Ligand SMILES: Nc1nc2c(c(=O)[nH]1)N[C@H]1C(S)=C(S)[C@@H](COP(=O)(O)OP(=O)(O)OC[C@H]3O[C@@H](n4cnc5c(=O)[nH]c(N)nc54)[C@H](O)[C@@H]3O)O[C@H]1N2
Ligand SMILES: Nc1nc2c(c(=O)[nH]1)N[C@H]1C(S)=C(S)[C@@H](COP(=O)(O)OP(=O)(O)OC[C@H]3O[C@@H](n4cnc5c(=O)[nH]c(N)nc54)[C@H](O)[C@@H]3O)O[C@H]1N2
């Protein structure tokens with residue numbers, strides 16, 4: 001989230017795409033309802049009519065995976081109708097920056113494509129640079145070489161009619177949505193899995209960024225691009241790099257071609273190096289010195305050739321290369337796609353540790369129906385874990401609000417908190433290495449690990465917050481003092497911080513995540529003294545973008561300068577005090593550098609250009625002061641600087657925009673032919689969409705063991721549109737066989753008008769739905785839909801395409817064979 005939950009009340013319009021917020025983020029509804037009571041409009045774009053659709057003013061039924069076609073048309077309309085905020089675009093985005101002349105796009109491919117490697121060379125995705133090595137700028141947005149005009153050209157193909165042909169949303173409704181969203185400001189976007197679980201997941205979300213930047217909706221109350229995060233602490237987990245692709249604080253994880261900190265810095269920039277040095281100081285303390293590159297050599301390096309994501313791990317296990325797997329708080333034998341492959345891979349592990357509340361399908365994979373346990377040699381250890389109310393620590397929510405949770409009860413039996421388990425395992429491993437003289441064991445012997453059992457979680461949080469490592473009189477800190485925020489952090493090892501974004505959570509020695517002060521002086525829902533948000537307790541990210549060139553709050557406008565919404569003060573430059581002040585923590589690099597300085601103009605200090613990126617150019621900010629080392633390096637999506645529509649891997653139709661590029665060109669699938677078949681429309685004529693239900697939680701082990709919830713939704717089902725069910729002779733309650741190229745399940749049918757058939761090009765495309773919350777363990781058992789889903793993933797994020805694959809559907813008694821819809 002760029003904004004936060006309470007801030008939803010400030011929105012005048014909601015575009016909810018790929019999110020069922022009413023069922024999956026129930027507490028958001030009170031803010032959405034409050035906004036609606038104040039006249040806000042809600043637009044819901046979803047293949048299935050659900051409880052979110054029920055409260056929407058406009059419901060648009062979309063074919064799964066077609067969002068970029070629809071959003072491309074919105075972007076086109078916003079530009080062509082002059083609804084964009086020209087002043088904001090010029091000031092706060094890279095709209096004016098000149099793109100290299102050799103950048104091109106044709107037949108579905110951007111310039112630089114290497115088909116043999118499924119890869120782009122990004123050399124042409126760059127700016128024309130001025131003499132100062134910074135991006136050259138056009139005088140106005142009409143310059144055909146500027147980013148804004150490249151954007152306009154790119155989306156010229158996305159007419160509402162083309163978008164209708166691809167997505168199934170009528171062109172007239174697309175125009176209505178564009179106008180409603182563009183002319184009501186501020187507007188917010190809420191999204192979740194319907195947008196991310198696709199092989200175009202990253203670019204789906206990029207569309208939202210582009211749209212919101214065009215409309216000037218970022219950095220303001222009631223605006224933003226708001227990811228509704230899933231698992232309770234998934235935001236915190238990502239911040240701390242419980243991910244394969246990022247290191248802590250969203251730096252790139254070091255790879256084997258970067259053995260030194262100097263090499264890594266060349267690729268990542270000196271700003272990120274400063275964060276990493278603070279981290280290394282937290283991990284290795286006094287051992288980390290400038291002379292030994294702060295022990296960077298001790299950090300394990302990834303192989304840049306290997307895939308460490310879930311599917312990559314599955315592949316390695318299958319190939320016998322991954323021998324020991326330790327699963328904490330995950331149930332992949334229900335929730336990973338293409339389960340047959342996962343099951344076979346697990347059977348090849350030598351050792352499996354599952355740290356869990358229950359004996360899940362994962363812990364018991366060898367007991368799965370049809371599996372011969374005697375043929376499996378894997379040794380399985382089940383460690384009993386404490387549940388959330390049985391332990392203390394922080395949870396970071398979607399709005400980056402870090403809240404302390406207290407233990408309510410003691411864990412039962414021998415169950416322990418995950419932190420206690422990790423602490424004990426580390427101490428025992430360290431003891432095993434105590435006598436070793438092998439240099440590779442030094443990090444295990446030397447890591448700082450001195451948490452006290454009685455204050456374990458808070459000791460870790462203090463380490464994360466960071467400390468002065470030496471006396472810092474200029475900052476009023478003595479060696480050992482806790483730092484008070486990111487502005488206390490030094491770049492040279494004189495401070496430590498386990499995660500720079502969290503520096504200040506323990507300011508003044510107080511655990512600010514425990515704050516529960518409900519005062520809100522601005523009335524904007526900022527609640528500045530309630531718990532704590534990163535960075536530096538900022539509630540609205542990029543809030544400098546709410547101000548104009550003079551640093552004063554600016555109204556929302558269209559391209560002609562007509563005011564669409566008044567300025568709402570969040571922060572501003574105070575010329576008398578000579579600093580940025582406001583209701584929120586100013587999201588600026590230096591509090592005392594005003595609008596007359598380059599830094600004081602940067603609304604997007606996290607991007608090397610300092611502005612929002614409509615076009616995701618490859619770019620390094622050259623000004624680090626070190627020869628050949630950039631200060632900051634831009635993130636460049638693997639699949640293009642502008643979002644482009646591609647069909648899902650299993651799709652019912654050909655790509656209407658470019659037959660030469662059906663699917664995401666940088667995606668290699670299948671990776672293992674035998675286990676990753678791709679279904680054809682002739683055999684699997686319907687589109688399967690999967691999601692969760694309000695009454696269960698994800699893989700279901702925590703909810704399928706609760707009798708009351710099982711009464712509400714006792715088993716999985718397939719939901720079918722009425723005309724399809726009639727054609728197949730299926731009634732509600734009938735046992736139905738659903739199959740894909742990868743597997744087959746039998747579930748009961750529910751025939752509803754919530755599911756629809758969409759006209760896509762020359763074809764009627766029928767969409768069916770199955771929830772993914774079941775498995776063979778627990779009080780309520782049932783078929784796992786992930787037997788059917790495809791394990792293709794987004795090439796950038798690695799997210800599985802579990803929102804769309806092709807299936808066949810038939811009555812399980814075989815009385816009536818399914819028939820594919822004929823092309824008309
Ligand atoms: N009660 C409950 N709450 C939960 C969870 C739970 O299991 N139960 N899970 C938690 C977790 S981990 C997560 S990640 C979140 C998930 O929260 P959501 O993302 O809301 O979860 P889903 O219901 O999977 O998917 C959202 C919507 O996307 C739609 N959709 C599917 N494909 C497409 C598409 O291609 N385009 C568009 N526009 N829409 C599409 C689906 O119909 C669905 O309504 O919820 C969290 N909250
Ligand atoms: N087809 C399909 N598949 C999907 C999705 C989809 O929409 N469609 N959604 C995907 C999404 S968004 C997600 S997040 C994943 C979820 O996938 P999983 O993470 O595998 O699902 P959960 O059921 O949440 O699994 C969490 C497990 O942790 C255990 N647990 C709970 N609390 C604790 C704790 O404090 N400590 C420990 N050690 N264990 C604990 C629970 O008992 C549970 O078994 O599923 C994904 N899979």
Ligand SMILES: [Mo]
Pocket residue numbers: 229230231
């Ligand atoms: Mo999730």
